[in-house]
Amino acid sequence: MMEVIIRTEGVWKSFGQNGPRHVDAVKDVTVEIIRGKKTALGGPSGSGKTTLLGLMMLLTTPSKGKVYIEGEDVSRFSEVFRAKIRREKIGLILQANYLIPHLTAIENVALPKLCTDMAKSRAEDIARDKLEQLDLGHRLHFKVAELSGGEQQRVSIARALVNNPKILIADEPGSSIDKKLTWNLLKLLDDMVKNNAMTIVLASHNQLILDWADRSYMMDEGKIV
Numbered sequence: 001m002m003e004v005i006i007r008t009e010g011v012w013k014s015f016g017q018n019g020p021r022h023v024d025a026v027k028d029v030t031v032e033i034i035r036g037k038k039t040a041l042g043g044p045s046g047s048g049k050t051t052l053l054g055l056m057m058l059l060t061t062p063s064k065g066k067v068y069i070e071g072e073d074v075s076r077f078s079e080v081f082r083a084k085i086r087r088e089k090i091g092l093i094l095q096a097n098y099l100i101p102h103l104t105a106i107e108n109v110a111l112p113k114l115c116t117d118m119a120k121s122r123a124e125d126i127a128r129d130k131l132e133q134l135d136l137g138h139r140l141h142f143k144v145a146e147l148s149g150g151e152q153q154r155v156s157i158a159r160a161l162v163n164n165p166k167i168l169i170a171d172e173p174g175s176s177i178d179k180k181l182t183w184n185l186l187k188l189l190d191d192m193v194k195n196n197a198m199t200i201v202l203a204s205h206n207q208l209i210l211d212w213a214d215r216s217y218m219m220d221e222g223k224i225v
């Protein structure tokens with residue numbers, strides 16, 4: 001049984017409404033994301049991948065059309081409600097990492113757990129596990145500001161996974177890491193799909209990642225082609 005977990009229906013996202021810098025970044029996209037599957041978005045720079053993911057992550061609302069998560073129309077929810085769904089169901093990996101530079105790697109990863117009243121030591125045990133799986137066991141107590149770009153990217157991946165989200169949405173998760181680390185990341189994601197029935201949607205330019213997905217869609221000029 002294929003169960004749809006996210007559906008966009010004729011969704012548009014426009015910026016600079018009708019002014020000189022008007023852009024239709026996403027144009028009339030209808031797409032279904034299947035539970036427990038890995039879906040990838042490819043396509044050239046500026047084709048609308050990040051914008052479409054932003055709509056699925058509930059970071060932005062559509063200019064037109066609808067977004068459904070588990071059958072519920074979430075596109076018109078208030079920001080408070082969208083934040084609740086993000087917190088409960090979605091792990092986000094964004095192109096910019098939004099880590100807290102003066103906290104250590106392990107403190108950054110443990111943070112979402114502390115928001116659920118878990119004891120700090122227990123939260124840090126779970127954070128340590130995730131960081132070790134991403135080959136960062138030797139950087140646990142480094143401040144994020146002292147880490148390389150690829151190391152920071154892996155810390156943000158660990159943070160997105162620490163709550164075992166139902167849905168993981170990732171924008172360019174392999175952009176700052178080499179081939180071996182990309183393989184390790186894909187292996188870790190495969191385990192999470194198997195063990196936690198996680199659903200993954202990601203955008204990437206990396207052929208390795210596009211081939212790994214169960215389905216991949218190509219975007220061009222705001223449309224799925």
Ligand SMILES: Nc1ncnc2c1ncn2[C@@H]1O[C@H](COP(=O)(O)OP(=O)(O)OP(=O)(O)O)[C@@H](O)[C@H]1O
Nearest residue numbers: 015016023024025044045046047048049050051052
């Ligand atoms: N906040 C915004 N305001 C105005 N225009 C925007 C905004 N966000 C995106 N755009 C425009 O929408 C288009 C699509 O951008 P988007 O970031 O979705 O592309 P992308 O496929 O993710 O590209 P890349 O591969 O470079 O990350 C771009 O032309 C961009 O200039």
Ligand SMILES: [Mg+2]
Nearest residue numbers: 049050095171
């Ligand atoms: Mg992008």
